[in-house]
Amino acid sequence: MWSGDELDLDAYLARIGIGTGGEGPGRELEPDLETLYAVHRAHTAAIPFESLDVTLGRPVELDVKSLQDKLVHRRRGGYCYEQNSLLAAALQRLGFEVEGRGARNRARGDRLLPVTHAVLVVTVGGEPWLCDAGYGYPGPFEPVPLGRPGAEVRQGEWTYAVHQEEDGLLVLRWLREGTWSDLYAFTPQPYHPVDYVVLNHYSSSHPRSAFLGKVIVQLPGRDVRVALLGRELSHWHPDGRVERRTVSAEELIPLLAREFGLRLSERDAADLVRIFRAED
Template structure:
């Protein structure tokens, strides 16, 4: 049984949201503001479990973050607890891709009053608001970035972003409309999610095996810590620094991202 009250407390919402497009947007926004995106357990050599109980224990009870397979499992469970009709989709992330990328991202397809919407509580690279699944649909994020959905002959659908690269994890060039990820609405089964999660957590080519990646959405901006490189942008104000002291690294993880590391975890991550 999903503990909705504990989840709502974790994301600082005082009550359930309404089961409509406005409620969906409110729930996703609160989730992203409260729960950081991170791959630190991968880098610490720990397995990534994506069943509902394990994800809840990590992201809610232990107040950690996670990556898309964890984040959107939790979000789907929260949607179901509210009464939304939703199911997972898989996507190919095109940011900085040199070839056709694998289906290593998951998000949600939500059906509201006869209309399908996409909602994503687990994309660590930027913040895209929920959008109706309509060719040409556009939305503007609180940080000012614009998003557009377009039919794609080869890949079904493409989500494009046009916004300042400082409100991303650094993979954006900021050069006009960029493809963020492509997807189809094909049925996704648990086995598909397990396979995608396994590749993401264990494959040598996975970016999550190659760097410590943490990010969080801010009310009007974005903050990230990739290995020792810290970036924060709010409005027009941007801060960038390379952290040289593990004590500062640990403090930044706690104060900015809400991730409380032990001394041993800090030493292991900082040494990478």
């Protein structure tokens, strides 16, 4: 399903810091809950959410070889289809049972939005877990249990829960300043890699896509979350504080390296700065 046999697992694990002196189970990786937590946590910490190829007008490829070249070898980031497709391939290679889901974003108010977000459901010991390395700064950096609707899950300084609505819809929520807010909703219907190709086409090329013409880079840290949306850099704190400032075109490339660990090719950096300046 996820072409895990095409993935260079050692290179992927080295990229996320498992088995190279970074965070990891410290043992042979087995398809159990300890491994799932370790891989998910390490992936979200090492590979930032970013849609810079969409901004640059470059194609976004979802086959494993392309994902491996971009996110692993070139040490770039990606958005949900890339992040979760790569994570799915790695988990499948490790022996996990992995299914895809399509989710509807609810974080932008009451407006009904199309299903454009890709998430994963991983079953361990008969229990399903929501895994999502591609939602950006509000997203979870560890798995969230799906078999216990309403159960609160603490992840570092952040709290999540999956709520089940009357029609069976599952909703991921997070707690901010004592108030629960919906992030996205999804049904039990399985999604396949070919479905993500269709969603990816919309998100990378449709005129109404939120990713077109805007620099978007985010990192869901264990404590402070960081987001660059257009020219605004935000640091989100667990106590509700949000520090915001405007980023200039001159500091964009050094900031991407410092805050998100992204180092672009000379061509991509020059094109991105040009687009960034055009937003004035």
